[in-house]
Amino acid sequence: MLLHLSLATDAGAQTLPDSPLPRGEPTPPVALESLDHGPQTLAALQGRVVLVHFFATWCEPCREEMAALTRLAGRMTDRPFDILAVDVGEPFTRIRRFFAADPVPFPILIDEDRATKKAWKVEFFPTSYLLAADHRLALYAVGPVDWDSPAALEAIEPLLSGIEAPERAPVLPPLPETPGSKP
Numbered sequence: 001m002l003l004h005l006s007l008a009t010d011a012g013a014q015t016l017p018d019s020p021l022p023r024g025e026p027t028p029p030v031a032l033e034s035l036d037h038g039p040q041t042l043a044a045l046q047g048r049v050v051l052v053h054f055f056a057t058w059c060e061p062c063r064e065e066m067a068a069l070t071r072l073a074g075r076m077t078d079r080p081f082d083i084l085a086v087d088v089g090e091p092f093t094r095i096r097r098f099f100a101a102d103p104v105p106f107p108i109l110i111d112e113d114r115a116t117k118k119a120w121k122v123e124f125f126p127t128s129y130l131l132a133a134d135h136r137l138a139l140y141a142v143g144p145v146d147w148d149s150p151a152a153l154e155a156i157e158p159l160l161s162g163i164e165a166p167e168r169a170p171v172l173p174p175l176p177e178t179p180g181s182k183p
Contacts, residue, residue, distance in 0.1 A: 019129070019137055019140035020120075020121035020123070021120065021121060021129070021137055021140075025136075026135060026136070027042070027052075027120070027129065027131060027135055027136070027137060028116070028119035028120055029041070029042060029043065029119075030042035030052065030084060030086070030109065030116055031043075032086065032109040032110055032111055032116060033109070033110050034107040034108055034109050034110065035087075035092065035095055035096060035099060035107070035108040035109075035110065036107075036108070037107040040084060040107045040109055042084065042131075042135065045082050045084075045135075046133075046134075046135065047080065047133050048080040048081060048082050048133060049080060049081045049082075049130070049131065049132060049133055049156065049159045049160055050081075050082050050083070050084060050130075050131045050135065051069075051072075051081075051082070051083045051084070051128060051129070051130050051131075052084050052086065052120070052128070052129045052131065053065075053069060053083060053084070053085045053086065053126060053127075053128045053129075054086045054088055054111075054117060054120065054122045054125060054126060054127045054128070055085060055086070055087060055088070055125050055126045056087060056088055056089065056090060056125050057087065057090060057094060057095060057098040058090075059125040059126065061125070061126060061143065061144040062125050062126045062144070063098075064144060065126055065144040065145065065147070066085075066102070066104060067102075068144075068145070068146060068147040068148050069083055069085065069104070069106070069147055070102075070104050070105060070106075071147065071148055072147040072148070072152070073104070073105045073106050074105065075153075076156075079160055080133065080160060081156070081160060082106065083106040083107075084106070084107060084109055085104070085106060085107070085108050085109065086109045086111050086116055086117070087108055087109065087110055087111065088111045088114055088116075088117045088122070088125070089111065089112065089114050089117070090110075090112065091112060092110060092112075095108060095110065123142075124142050124143070126142075126143065126144055126145075127140075127141070127142050128140070128141045128145060130155070130156065130159070132159050133159065133162065138159055139155055
């Protein structure tokens with residue numbers, strides 16, 4: 001069951017459209033080289049809740065969201081939860097430079113030819129897909145999400161417990177604005 005995700009924005013709450021991926025169908029495969037963790041596949045994580053997060057280092061909201069994803073990964077240690085962050089369209093050297101100062105505890109997958117982005121029908125950065133343990137789509141979000149928020153944890157927790165997602169997702173707030181950040 002797909003959660004319809006609402007994100008609070010400066011203009012108020014907005015309901016996102018249905019996911020571009022079909023409901024109830026298996027998600028496209030992910031099999032990519034990673035920055036520091038060798039080849040990675042979504043299939044290897046069967047039975048675990050997975051957040052597949054598409055981003056680019058030039059995307060300012062993506063850069064800000066990386067810290068929240070790092071904290072989320074820390075809170076999910078010893079839980080059946082993984083993050084696969086997929087950098088789209090950039091060479092290894094640029095990505096490596098970006099993460100040299102602020103490494104993350106999850107794999108950074110490299111979609112240099114954009115084939116995975118196309119298969120997952122990603123149109124905007126950041127875009128996140130939260131998958132249940134059977135890798136059916138449970139939540140779809142476009143834009144930076146505050147993964148530190150109680151609402152984000154409330155959306156993830158039922159999936160970790162093997163409970164089917166509710167009809168309506170909680171409202172997930174965007175990242176708080178920081179001085180100098182652009183809307």
